[in-house]
Amino acid sequence: MTEPRPVRVRVTHPRTDAVRIAPHRPAITELDEQTDLGEVYLTSLIRSQRRLALRVCAAVAVLLVGLALLGAWAGWFTRTSVLGVPLVWLALGLLVYPVLIGLAWWAVRGAERNEADFYELVRRR
Amino acid sequence: MSGTALAGSVAVGVVVAGTLVAGSVGVRRARTTGDFYVASRSVSPRRNAAAIGGEYLSAASFLGIAGLILAYGVDMIWYPVCYTAGYLVLLAVAAAPLRRSGAYTLPDFAQTRLRSPAVRTASSVLVVLIGWLYLVPQLQGAGLTLRAQTGAPHWLGGLVVCCVVVTAVVMGGMRSITFAQALQFWLKFLALLVPALVLLGVWLHRGDTLGGGHPTAEQRVSVQVPGSETVRVPVAETLRVRGSVDGHPVDGPVALTAGEHRLGVDTTVTLARGDVIPVVSRLPAQTTASWRAPLGSGVEHPLYATLSLILAICLGTMGLPHVLVRFYTNPDGRDARRTTLVVLALLSAFYVLPAVLGALGRRYTPDLLLTGNTDATVLTLPERMLPGTPGVLLGGLVTAGAFAAFLSTASGLSVSVAGVLSQDVRHLRNRLRGRGTTDPRAERIRGFRVAAVVAIAVPYLASLPNPQLGVATAVGLAFAVAASTFCPLLVLGVWWRRLTPPGALVGLVVGGSLATAAVLVQVLGGAVDGWPGALLDQPAAWAVPLTFVVMVVGSLLTPHHVPVSVRAIMLRLHAPELLAAERDPV
Numbered sequence: 001m002t003e004p005r006p007v008r009v010r011v012t013h014p015r016t017d018a019v020r021i022a023p024h025r026p027a028i029t030e031l032d033e034q035t036d037l038g039e040v041y042l043t044s045l046i047r048s049q050r051r052l053a054l055r056v057c058a059a060v061a062v063l064l065v066g067l068a069l070l071g072a073w074a075g076w077f078t079r080t081s082v083l084g085v086p087l088v089w090l091a092l093g094l095l096v097y098p099v100l101i102g103l104a105w106w107a108v109r110g111a112e113r114n115e116a117d118f119y120e121l122v123r124r125r
Numbered sequence: 126m127s128g129t130a131l132a133g134s135v136a137v138g139v140v141v142a143g144t145l146v147a148g149s150v151g152v153r154r155a156r157t158t159g160d161f162y163v164a165s166r167s168v169s170p171r172r173n174a175a176a177i178g179g180e181y182l183s184a185a186s187f188l189g190i191a192g193l194i195l196a197y198g199v200d201m202i203w204y205p206v207c208y209t210a211g212y213l214v215l216l217a218v219a220a221a222p223l224r225r226s227g228a229y230t231l232p233d234f235a236q237t238r239l240r241s242p243a244v245r246t247a248s249s250v251l252v253v254l255i256g257w258l259y260l261v262p263q264l265q266g267a268g269l270t271l272r273a274q275t276g277a278p279h280w281l282g283g284l285v286v287c288c289v290v291v292t293a294v295v296m297g298g299m300r301s302i303t304f305a306q307a308l309q310f311w312l313k314f315l316a317l318l319v320p321a322l323v324l325l326g327v328w329l330h331r332g333d334t335l336g337g338g339h340p341t342a343e344q345r346v347s348v349q350v351p352g353s354e355t356v357r358v359p360v361a362e363t364l365r366v367r368g369s370v371d372g373h374p375v376d377g378p379v380a381l382t383a384g385e386h387r388l389g390v391d392t393t394v395t396l397a398r399g400d401v402i403p404v405v406s407r408l409p410a411q412t413t414a415s416w417r418a419p420l421g422s423g424v425e426h427p428l429y430a431t432l433s434l435i436l437a438i439c440l441g442t443m444g445l446p447h448v449l450v451r452f453y454t455n456p457d458g459r460d461a462r463r464t465t466l467v468v469l470a471l472l473s474a475f476y477v478l479p480a481v482l483g484a485l486g487r488r489y490t491p492d493l494l495l496t497g498n499t500d501a502t503v504l505t506l507p508e509r510m511l512p513g514t515p516g517v518l519l520g521g522l523v524t525a526g527a528f529a530a531f532l533s534t535a536s537g538l539s540v541s542v543a544g545v546l547s548q549d550v551r552h553l554r555n556r557l558r559g560r561g562t563t564d565p566r567a568e569r570i571r572g573f574r575v576a577a578v579v580a581i582a583v584p585y586l587a588s589l590p591n592p593q594l595g596v597a598t599a600v601g602l603a604f605a606v607a608a609s610t611f612c613p614l615l616v617l618g619v620w621w622r623r624l625t626p627p628g629a630l631v632g633l634v635v636g637g638s639l640a641t642a643a644v645l646v647q648v649l650g651g652a653v654d655g656w657p658g659a660l661l662d663q664p665a666a667w668a669v670p671l672t673f674v675v676m677v678v679g680s681l682l683t684p685h686h687v688p689v690s691v692r693a694i695m696l697r698l699h700a701p702e703l704l705a706a707e708r709d710p711v
Contacts (some may be wrong), residue, residue, distance in 0.1 A: 015493050046699050050620050056217035060210055068203075071419030072428050076160065078418050088419055092202040093480040097473035100213055104469045107217045108462050115459075115701035122704065 045118040052110045059103055067091060126207060129508065132521030133274030138527040140312070141289050147305035159474030171461050172307045174467035177451045181208075181468075183259070183534035184266030184500075185395065187313060187527050189597025190476075192499030194483025195490070196408045197424070198416035200431055201483070204528050204597055205434050205476035208468060211442025216465040221458035221621045222698035230545050231449055231611060238618045240688045241626035247633045248614070249549045252446045253580075255607050256542035259445070260535060260584035262599035266500065267531040268297035268588070269596075273501045274524045282531075283588050290536040294543065294577040306537070309529040310471065316526020317478040320507050320519050324485055324601035327510050333488060340491035342396035343509065348495045349393045356403040356495060357385050357410040364400060368392025382691050396492055405497035413487060426659040429666065432600065437665030441604030444611025450544065457702045482506060500596050503527070539580045547576035568589050602644045609636035609668035613676050619698060621677075622691050628680030636672030 009080040070077045071088055192202035230232040232248040235241070247521065264283035293305065341361045343593045350356075350368075358381045369389030383408060383607030388394070396402065404410035414420035424430050442448060456463040486493070486502035489509045493499045504527065507519035551572055610633050617624045643664035647652070653661055660667060680687075688694070 042692070042699065043695055046620070046695065049699060053217045053620070058212055060213055060217075060439065064206070064210060064439070065432065068419075068428070068431050071199075072431075086199075086417055088199050089202070089417075089484070091479070092199065092206055094477055096206050097477065098208065100209055101466075101470055101473055103516065104213050104216055104466050107213070108466050111221065111462060112459065115703070119701055119703045 003028060015042075041118070044121075045114065048114045048117070049111060052107065052114060056103060056107045056110075060100075063096070063099060065097065126512070128517040129520055130275040131262040132517045133271070133524045136521040136525035136679050137275075137285065137528050140309075140525050140532065141285065143308065144289055144293060144532050147308060148680060170455065170464040171467065172304075173451070173454055174464045174471060175307035175310045176304075176454075177448070177464065177468045178471040178475070179306035179308070179313065179529075179533045180447055180451060180537035181534070182310065182530055183470070183600065184263045184527070184530050185597040185600035186476070186479065187317070187530040188266055188270070188503055189262075189600065190479035191483035191486060191502045192493070193597050194480055195486035195502050196494060196497075196499045197422040198411070198421055200422050200424075200427065201597075202480050203431060203434055204438065205479055207438035209472045209476055210435075211439045211464055212469050212472060214439050215443040215448070218470070219615050219619055220452060220461045220465045223449065223615070224452050224455050224461035225698050225700075226456040226694075227453075227697070229450070229453055230548070231444075231446060232540065232545055232549065234449075234618070235614065235629070238561045238688075238694055239624070239626045239629055242631070244626050246549065247630055247637070248611075249545050251606070251610050251633065251637050252545045253542050254637075255611075256446050256538045256545075256580070257584045257605050258603040258606060259447075259600060259642070260538050260542075260581065261588045262596040263531050263535045264585050264588035265599075267528065267535075268496070268597045269500055270504060270524060270527045270531075273504050274520065280555030280589055280657045281511070283451075283585050286528075286535050287585050289532055290539050290581055291578055293536055294539055295574045306533045311532040312529045313533075314471075314475050315428050316522050316529070317475070317482065317503070320503075320523055321478045321481045322418070323515075323519060324506060324510050325481060328485060328488075329526045335413050335417070335484070335488055337412060337417075339401045339410070339412055340487060340494065342398055342400045342402060342492055343489050345395070345397050346492050347393055347395045348492050349391060350496055351391070352389050354388050355385055355406040356388055357400075357406050358383055359410045359412075360401050362401050362403075364397040364403075365397075366392060367395075396495075402491050402494050403652070408494055408497055408499070410494075416487065416562050418641070424659075424662075425654070426656065429659055430663050433663035433666035434547045436669060437601065437608045437663065439608075440612040440665070440669055441606075441608035443615055445603070446541035446545070447534070450541045451509065451537070453492070455483045459702055479503075485510070499546065515561060535581065539577055542580035543573055543576035546580060547572040550576070587646070599648075602647065605663070605665045605668070606637065606644060607642040609640040609667050612669060613672045617673070617676055617680075621680075623680055623684065623687055624676065624697060625680040625683045625686035626688070627677070627683045627686055628676050631679040632672045632676030635640045635675045636668055639671070640668045643668070647705050669697075 005114055078086070082090055186205065190201065190204050223234065226234050226237050228237050231252050232245045235248040236245040264286055267282035267286045268279040269282065271277045271285070272279050361381065361383050363378050363380045365377060366388075367376045370376060370379055370381070370394060371387050372389070374389075381403070386403070394403070397572065410424035411421060411423055415423075419433070420427035430530065452461050455464055482503050486499075486506055490502055490505045493501060493505065503523055504520065507523060508516040510516065511519060547569070551569070613632055614629055618629070643661045646661050
């Protein structure tokens with residue numbers, strides 16, 4: 001191989017405040033072109049969303065299974081009455097719903113926050 | 126015609142007319158195939174939330190739960206709690222990705238995600254199966270309501286629902302139905318809220334209590350047993366009976382010993398105030414004290430039954446065809462999530478009511494235990510507690526709400542089943558003829574209309590025999606099948622890249638056939654004792670984990686079958702809309 005020797009170039013800072021028009025590769029391109037870097041971004045998003053989904057489902061399970069087990073095993077839970085209504089009826093018939101709505105609100109906010117974080121990450125590059 | 130029959134007929138007429146008018150408002154705008162299937166995805170989140178709620182609150186919610194609570198007690202409050210929690214699981218696990226997948230139906234999702242015609246076909250079969258399992262109790266509930274309120278023959282109510290649904294669907298498809306359903310949600314809510322508040326007021330005013338013993342008749346009431354029934358008499362009691370008891374013809378007071386007795390066909394039992402009610406043998410004859418406590422209903426292995434029910438409903442919701450198709454009417458994934466949050470709030474407000482009415486039923490309509498027709502609790506209660514015109518009017522309101530429930534759920538399910546039937550039958554026919562899949566639009570819409578008729582005619586015929594299961598129990602079975610098939614497919618499809626078509630297919634077949642077999646044993650075979658009976662009654666607790674394991678193991682054994690497009694699809698399912706907006710600046 002007898003390549004011509006490259007000409008020596010001096011590299012300097014452009015000394016300007018203007019934004020450089022370097023060949024910028026936004027992360028969206030990485031995602032679209034399915035490069036390994038894009039894969040890393042996507043994996044991190046899916047992982048964070050999956051973690052949130054698992055947490056919400058775990059909270060639902062703890063709430064519902066917990067109430068079922070309390071009903072089965074905790075005597076005080078089945079014997080207590082509030083204003084003439086048994087606590088079990090009150091808990092399952094009424095009080096459980098605000099908790100479910102709260103969990104749903106958490107799920108929506110968490111998912112939107114994860115997406116906003118991902119968007120920021122992708123945009124910033 | 127009595128006042129009740131008149132009020133009932135007027136109520137049904139108004140709801141039917143209202144549905145058709147709302148449908149014809151939509152029809153002028155329904156012009157594309159997209160309108161027919163998913164209202165062109167242009168429904169605002171608020172109205173869509175009311176429409177989802179309207180579609181979801183079925184006969185099981187409106188009539189069934191209160192009846193189950195009257196018969197079994199506090200354990201049955203798990204139904205409404207889990208109907209609501211199921212939406213939360215759906216929200217957390219699948220709402221946004223499903224919308225972003227851009228598919229019309231569940232089989233579409235399966236094909237988009239896995240690129241496999243076989244998985245698509247399996248999903249289509251399951252959608253139709255689950256849809257029909259769910260439609261049968263709706264139509265039975267319609268027959269029951271119309272008979273209870275107007276004395277019409279039992280096949281008429283279902284027929285009315287079928288005709289209205291077919292007319293609305295044929296006219297306008299999904300667009301007309303979205304509008305009608307948002308209205309029907311509010312109708313259903315008011316139709317339980319007003320009676321619940323009024324009757325609670327009556328209860329407090331009278332200062333009545335439930336007591337702790339066996340339920341007794343509140344007032345003199347005659348009960349006709351339609352077929353021959355075995356009833357359990359909790360304590361020895363003398364009742365006026367006309368007909369036959371234990372094979373002997375009787376007419377007058379009969380001293381019944383505690384234990385089981387056989388009542389002949391068309392026997393009439395007249396209960397006086399304070400008489401202890403005999404209970405049909407398939408329902409528990411329990412004291413109100415044990416009725417009030419958890420796990421007191423006398424079902425075998427009650428804790429297992431409760432936990433399995435929780436699992437079935439929480440995970441089954443995401444696999445119901447009419448629930449999923451609604452998500453595609455949201456503008457985007459973010460709206461899909463927000464809509465679900467609103468739905469959850471609407472459902473929470475609604476589901477407080479059946480428990481109240483069921484508990485009141487224990488005091489004022491316990492004679493329903495004698496026939497086992499406890500699904501009529503909500504319908505019977507107003508007249509029992511409020512004699513005269515106010516009771517009749519409230520009864521009419523409840524009838525209207527009940528019909529709204531049958532119509533909305535039945536039309537939602539018919540649209541979903543018809544969508545799947547028409548698409549897949551067309552695909553199949555085109556493949557046989559060796560044509561492409563681009564039919565003229567007119568032919569596609571015609572195919573959809575024909576499919577809508579088939580979609581509701583089959584379950585109507587299946588609903589005609591006398592029902593053995595309560596409405597809510599039958600719906601519970603549909604949930605169990607959905608939980609054992611589509612839940613694993615959706616969860617793994619959305620969150621796990623290594624899912625393969627062979628793994629998914631084996632999982633669907635195994636989960637679907639086991640859960641369906643358990644359902645068939647329960648519907649056709651009758652009671653099985655001990656643990657096998659408990660496991661068959663509530664198949665979700667073993668069938669759902671089993672399906673997950675089969676899908677995961679099957680996929681890990683066939684790693685080279687992972688679709689090549691998986692990365693692009695995962696991007697589509699999970700990438701936020703913000704990004705999509707940026708990517709397509711043109």
